[in-house]
Each structure stands twice: as structure tokens, then as C-alpha cells.
Amino acid sequence: MKPLSRTVSPSITMSLDREARALIASGCDVINLTAGQVDLPMPEPGKEAIRRALSENRTGYIAATGSADVKDAVRRRTGRAEGEILLSAGAKPLLSAAVACLCGPGDDVLLPTPCYTSYPEMIRLAGANPVCVFGDPENRFTVSRAALERAATDRTKAILFNNPVNPTGTVYAKDELAEIVGFCRAHDLYLIADEVYGAFVYDVPFVSLYDFPDARERLILVDSASKSFAMAGLRLGWAVAPEPAASAIAGYLSHAVGCPCSLSERAAKAALEDDEAFSLRLREAFRKRRDLLFPLLKDIPGVRTERSDGAFYLWADVRGIEPDDAAFCRALLSEEGVALTPGSAFLCPGYVRIAYTHPEPVLAEAAARLKRFAAQYGKHAG
Ligand code: PMP
Ligand code: GLU
Numbered sequence: 001m002k003p004l005s006r007t008v009s010p011s012i013t014m015s016l017d018r019e020a021r022a023l024i025a026s027g028c029d030v031i032n033l034t035a036g037q038v039d040l041p042m043p044e045p046g047k048e049a050i051r052r053a054l055s056e057n058r059t060g061y062i063a064a065t066g067s068a069d070v071k072d073a074v075r076r077r078t079g080r081a082e083g084e085i086l087l088s089a090g091a092k093p094l095l096s097a098a099v100a101c102l103c104g105p106g107d108d109v110l111l112p113t114p115c116y117t118s119y120p121e122m123i124r125l126a127g128a129n130p131v132c133v134f135g136d137p138e139n140r141f142t143v144s145r146a147a148l149e150r151a152a153t154d155r156t157k158a159i160l161f162n163n164p165v166n167p168t169g170t171v172y173a174k175d176e177l178a179e180i181v182g183f184c185r186a187h188d189l190y191l192i193a194d195e196v197y198g199a200f201v202y203d204v205p206f207v208s209l210y211d212f213p214d215a216r217e218r219l220i221l222v223d224s225a226s227k228s229f230a231m232a233g234l235r236l237g238w239a240v241a242p243e244p245a246a247s248a249i250a251g252y253l254s255h256a257v258g259c260p261c262s263l264s265e266r267a268a269k270a271a272l273e274d275d276e277a278f279s280l281r282l283r284e285a286f287r288k289r290r291d292l293l294f295p296l297l298k299d300i301p302g303v304r305t306e307r308s309d310g311a312f313y314l315w316a317d318v319r320g321i322e323p324d325d326a327a328f329c330r331a332l333l334s335e336e337g338v339a340l341t342p343g344s345a346f347l348c349p350g351y352v353r354i355a356y357t358h359p360e361p362v363l364a365e366a367a368a369r370l371k372r373f374a375a376q377y378g379k380h381a382g
Contacts, residue, residue, distance in 0.1 A: 008125070011118055013034065013035055016339065020333075020339035031365065036166060036227070036357065038230040043229055046274075054263065058263065059263070062265065063259060066085075066238075071238075073272040074240075080240045082242075083219075083241055084240065084242075086238065086240075088236075088253050090224055091194060091224035092237075095192065098192050098241070099125075099126045099192060101251075102157065102190045109129065109156075109159065110131050110148060110156060112162070114167055114343060115347060116166045120347070129155075131151055140308070141168045145182065152187050159190075159192070164309070165197075167351075169311045173204070188218075193221045194222050196227050197227055197312075198223060200312055201309060202283070202287045217242055218242070225237065225271060228282075229267075229268065236261065236267070236268045286356065293314060293366075293367060296363075296367035297354070299371075300367075300374050302377075303316050312356050313353050314356065316351060316352050321377050325352055326344060335376070340354055
């Protein structure tokens, strides 16, 4: 057999989640804090819209980038009047299509790091080269303009920027975003922005990159119903992009994805047109969870963590217990039945990501187990 021309390793975040779920299904007492997946039910109007769409037999192909009325619902809810709206099967295909259409062989794509697991692969699959720019651990792992300037060359084509950040939970402030926009303008770069956690911001205002009018000519902004409407499995996301990028991305999606799911876009429309009560409830539920978990983790000797303002992750330096983050996670799982994601999945070894996607009592139990683990770890070695 001729060799494969490319191998693609599976998403670590998805694999670890599956492993933890398999252990739970086989009867093991495991608390799964790996995958970033909302555990609450999706909005009722969305469910009703799917039932209605099924009874109307809306099961055929739809337009490659979704139906006009759903795009209108995105515009009305988000206030995004400029640029084309594109719908697809979640944020992932939109991000992949954007990277593939805007970047190719010989192009560098700047990647603020730690970064979401799938970004480096998306960039490599486009034939381009991911260039990690490490965030400042003393400043919430944010990347500064100075750090980006040091990484920029004439091969740099785009930056793939995530805010709020998976895995750190960091939320960029308006002045920090202004620096990113200024940098992209100065180097004439595309700004591919992933704001799928925009609905999960707690004590600070959330500023979207769309709020910078001088960014819009180069901004491909991606969002999704996966987190904000607890619809991850229904696969529905949207993007706003200027021409000619929007047409290129639409063309790509028409070949690679076909169209969004005809039922899921109905559910997303109903959720977008519903009042804001669902979003508020969701945000408050996650704020409470963070406020319970953070103080418990902060007091564990050997674990260094900061309270983060967004997404549903806490990010902890565990080198005080075990320098190898993967070994830390393996031992924690086997000794105490708590599953976390090692920081190396986000190109930042020595850290772990803790997804607070469970009710408070479960999080309290996970923290107690982690504390016991930290106290015991290494004591029996040798
Ligand atoms: N971007 C980030 C930062 C994520 O954490 C995820 C995880 N779901 C995605 C994109 C993918 O989102 P979707 O489910 O909408 O494809
Ligand atoms: N985005 C979530 C995570 O980071 C879900 C898994 C995935 O799609 O990568 O855990």
C-alpha cells in the first residue's frame, strides 16, 4: 500500500474526555474535568424548534452557509451589521476554512500560547506554519504587542486569536485588544478570532474584536452555539467575515462540509431569538462554580492558580508537585479518580486545565481529592 501523505493525531481534549467517560461507564468513580462541554440542558425553544422542523420534514440540504433567516437572527442578536454571516457545523470547520483560505504553504500564522489544542493542526493542515508566541505568565498569559512584534516576519500572514482563552480562562481587556488590532494593521495581517466563550465572562466587561471598526476589514470572527446555548453536539457555529474572504470560506465550506445541519440551525435561531434569560442563567451558574472551586484550589500546597475571568477553566501550575504534567494527570486519575487535561495539550507543559463543568458538590469533592493527592504524592516513591 502506498504511504499516507499525512497523519493527523486525534484531538487530545476529545480523546481524554472519551477515556474518562469510558472509565465512568465501566463503573469507576471518576470526576471528569477534562472536556470543555456545558453540562446543562439547551434552551427549551431550541428543542421545540427541532421538533417542529422534523414534523415539517426539514431534513434536506440547505444553503452551504445556512439559511437567510438564521443569519438575520445572528445579526440581530450580535448587532453585527457589517460583513457576511456564514453558518457551519460548529466553530471548528469555520476556523479551519478561514485558515485554509487565508493561509497556505510558506505562510506563518501567529498563535498566542498556551492555545486551544486544535489550532496548530488546523494551521498545519492548511500547509502553513504555526508560530507560537508565549503569553506572559506574570500577566494572565496574555501576549503583548512587543512579543508579537518579535515573532513577526514578512512570512507572517495571520494571527489566530482566542478570547476568552481556552485553556487559561483569560479575558483580554479593551486596551490589550487595541494593541492586537494595531499590530495586525501595522503588518497587514488577517485577524482570525475565536470568541466561542464570549458568553462566559464574569467580573469584567467582554469586548469583542468586532467592536473595533478599524479591525473589520481583516477580521474573521468565529462564534458558536456549542457553549453559549449548550448545543455542542448539534454542531452549529457562525462567523462574520469581509469580502473576499467570506466568499472563499463559503466556497470551501460548500465542498468540505456541504451545509450546516438543517435542524440545528432552527434550534440556534430559536435560541438566538429567545430572551437573554438563558445566557444569564448559564453565566451565573458557571460564575458560582468558579467562585466555589478557585478558593479550594488556591489553598492546595504545590498548586499555583489564579482566578480567571472567563470561559469555564482554571489553569494551574502543578510543577510544585510533579514537573511532568502528563504524569501528574495520570497519577491523579489512577490514585484519586480525577481527570484533568495536561497543559502540554495546549503547548504549555507543567500546567493543568481544570474544566468546572459540574455542579458545585462534585467540584468540591474533586478539590478535596486533589488536595489529598497533593499531600500524598511522592511520599511512597522509592
Ligand atoms: N474554539 C475553542 C477555543 C474551543 O474551546 C472549542 C471547543 N469546543 C472550539 C473552538 C470548537 O467549538 P465548536 O464545538 O463550535 O466546533
Ligand atoms: N473545546 C473543548 C475542550 O477544549 C471540547 C473538546 C474539543 O472540541 O477540543 O475541551
